Amino acid sequence: MSSINKRAKQISAEIISNKKVGAYHHITLTVGEIAQLIKPGNFVAVAVGGEDSRMVLRRAFAIYKSSMDPLDGGIVELVVAPHGSGSKWLCSAPIHSMIDVILPLGKAFGIPVNPVNALLVGGGYGSAPLFGLAEALKAKQCNVDMVLGASTASKIYAPQEGKRSTNSMIFTTDDGSLGLEGMVSSVIPEIIEKNNIEIIYSCGPMAMLEAVTQIAAEYGLQHQCAVEESMACGIGVCMTCVLPVRGEDGIARMVRTCIEGPVMEGSDILWNTGRKVPSEVWGAL
Amino acid sequence: MSSINKRAKQISAEIISNKKVGAYHHITLTVGEIAQLIKPGNFVAVAVGGEDSRMVLRRAFAIYKSSMDPLDGGIVELVVAPHGSGSKWLCSAPIHSMIDVILPLGKAFGIPVNPVNALLVGGGYGSAPLFGLAEALKAKQCNVDMVLGASTASKIYAPQEGKRSTNSMIFTTDDGSLGLEGMVSSVIPEIIEKNNIEIIYSCGPMAMLEAVTQIAAEYGLQHQCAVEESMACGIGVCMTCVLPVRGEDGIARMVRTCIEGPVMEGSDILWNTGRKVPSEVWGAL
Amino acid sequence: MTVAFDYSTSIGPTSLPNPILTASGCASSGKELAQFFPITELGAIVTKSIMLKPRSGRATPRMAETPSGMLNAIGLQGPGLELFIENDLPWLHQQGARTIVSIAGETVEDYAILARRIRTQPGVVGIEVNISCPNVENRGLVFSCHPDTARAAMEAVRRNVGGDLPIIAKLSPDVTDIVQIARTVADAGADGVALINTLLGMVIDTRTMRPRLAQKTGGLSGPAIRPVAVRAVYQVREALPHLPIVGMGGISSGQDALEFVLAGAQAVSIGTATFGDPQAAIRIKSELEQLLIERGFSNFSDAVSYAHRAEQ
């Protein structure tokens, strides 16, 4: 057997809870033992639409939380924005319905061996995987600060319990309806300096990840970001989810973000190449 | 405005009941005032599958019953066999869900002005429109006998209350699990003779309608049958639902069964033409 | 909110109050739909392709549903030219509908005769020339699949129709190079092209283990083919920027229609969607208008071909 997708399984999971929280749906699935294999940053790929659906592709969702519940066994929680037809279908799925899920997929966030000061930056539902990450970091005695941004208050996903593992939590919204008015990137430098940040983790829209990458570079910090590229399969067979990424050998390649990501080192990514393959990419046309 | 489809409306109807009865589902819809315009033999065309469905065509269903309910207002009842994806979707539609329905469609059974002895012959769910017809005939002081056939007992749809308007009711099943073993056509001659039948009405599989047509011809009886051809639209615009039918001028034409039918005079139909257009048909290639 | 939005469009010499048409063969001659909405509110009714003689069409089964689409083999059933002129056109004219008559021939001469008779009928604002038909004089090859026959059919129509009535060539997508065919018919005098007709397809019935349709093959339509249709419109628009295009193929919402407009269609036809929703055309008319207004367009024409604009 291959080492790719090596812990992944395709299972039928029951939706045991589906609640609207702000602009999102918080959805809980029972997935059995496999919940124990999940690490912060992993994602699931969900078949959407049911049997007679015209949607033929899976949808990827970051895992917000996974745990072993005494009653329900292994559970996985997702935070889903009702955006297009696939996510809307999922958000309106009734409790007790079964969905076809593949998990865990993708590379997880790297957890430092020794305690560090970490800044976690989330945009919109991109906050979802950060809470599990915060817990994992806290368990390693890290200092965890968090900044979450969104266009408006209802799009900040930050449950009360999520704050447990963080030392500080700052919100920014474009419209000022919650926390500071503005973008996350505007508050990051100050936090880095004040809290002596040593590593940044981020998840959110690509433009945000790019901005964070720039700031991380300015401060010479490591920056792991979970990217979000259109994925057709989630398991590495379709080649739709690629990004130009520089490898350890210094050569940039089109890399599948579903199996080499979604978590990647921000500075390795060739950002915003304007719908073109940069000529420096290996095998560029 | 045109005279075609002239009483039909496209409405959003609520499913207020959906019960399994034998092999079928008995489904009740609230349709409002339009229920009053429905006559036995009319049908509805239902949009199936919901918003993201890959099913693009409507499904036709005979109207089993229509009435004005003191509580629910106008209601329409259907008897649906879970066959392929469209009918299965409808059979599994939850109570209180809304469906898009066009009704009433098609030509209804002709009701004689004076009392006659009528035989109603139904195959499978083809019995559905016959109960309303029986009531209408009874109201005209007709004598109504009914023969219902199916492959097996669970596919005979004959609710207790349906028997009210009939003088006699005979069942036949291919496997003998209910009533007589055999096909409806085998018992019809005897009934015709015994009960002095003057007109036959039928609804069911095309092969059955053809057999009944032959018997009617032997006895020189009028025979109105409700045919079932594949329909894409149900309202006369697609030309998929045609049958070769002889007109009053003696010329056979390919006729739309959704607007010129489904009820037609059996002897006018050119039956079982073996996937060919008979050369005598007007404009045949 | 009342917005002064100019929804009008034109195809060659004809202007229409809005760009929403029915697709030929999917609205008969309008009577059946009149119960569901005022057909005069559409840009035009495109009638089912009419042939010289009465025609029974093909045997049944004539259709099969397919994933997000359907296959049909109606075989151009219809009453023939004279009865059509006697019954259908006067009714449409009486309603005040704008009518584009679709004509279909078995020979080049058929097209000439059809065009000559139709051009003088009241209420007719255009002729759509369905050249996706088998040419009985040439091994049944489809006219629009070969430049020579496509040209011959269009020239025959052009010779018989003056410049006041637009003639629109309706093309089949089942060709190696649709731009070449579009260019050919434009050279032969077409005022515009209708893109696309159905794709040739087949469904096998896994119960009988034979082709489902009596005719074996049929034409594939519906949302399934939309990407092929949008591509055809975009390609033809890019190659022939001044040739008006009527876009169609799987349009079932305002969003879908907008794709065609941005790709380069001056008008759009609603076909298979009408079978699922008799009010599709009129619904799409208002959905598209709303989407255009939301995007800041003050008139429809500005949106046509907008996807071709230069990158900033």
Add this chain to the structure above:
Amino acid sequence: MTVAFDYSTSIGPTSLPNPILTASGCASSGKELAQFFPITELGAIVTKSIMLKPRSGRATPRMAETPSGMLNAIGLQGPGLELFIENDLPWLHQQGARTIVSIAGETVEDYAILARRIRTQPGVVGIEVNISCPNVENRGLVFSCHPDTARAAMEAVRRNVGGDLPIIAKLSPDVTDIVQIARTVADAGADGVALINTLLGMVIDTRTMRPRLAQKTGGLSGPAIRPVAVRAVYQVREALPHLPIVGMGGISSGQDALEFVLAGAQAVSIGTATFGDPQAAIRIKSELEQLLIERGFSNFSDAVSYAHRAEQ
């Protein structure tokens, strides 16, 4: 219930234990799927088309979902011939998988070199020649869209591969006459044809109001195109009864696969369905077997082309 059902099939000189293959470009080189089922249980793995040199493929967005289908413009991203031989083929061979290598060239000479290098690799049981690629020496015209270039590519492969290894020409459906192309490649020495590659399509993003894909156009696949694919298989089978066919295009269930078999396919490839269900191929393998047994077939070969039998 144990039934003695012979599921084996053959494509030219190669026999396979069953007719279920992966579609090129939809299973990479097998490693990713190995987690979900034993890939040795498939008839063969058809690998992603390999080119001479490493290739980055196209810019993103590379895909768009469409009704019952998807558009892709991967642009043949891959490591190039040598790394493929070094890394992918040995792994497949080691697993015991039967491998059909798909090759794609930019020039006729590319095809010759690719074929020569691949033919001697262990574990390779066939070569699929993806000629649905742009010919850089001839205005980027797709090889398989024109008889002359299709022939040239296939002859180049045939000259370099002996009779023991089947070469299968993979054709594009975007042609006026697919039978003509099939006949041409058969004459040029193809042992079989793979039908069909994707249809050229486009999606316009109604938000940005530009083509969704960076590459503008892409290939349409999935259930949406199945009727077109079944038709192509049926037509080619009817015209060339002895030419083996690998059928594909929207197969996502045993029922779908059965349509292709009845239409004339000796083997079927599972493409887009794998994206929705990684176990699609292995599921379809057992579904198809079950359906054939239910229909009274005792071996797979009897079902091939069964839809062409004479009417009783």
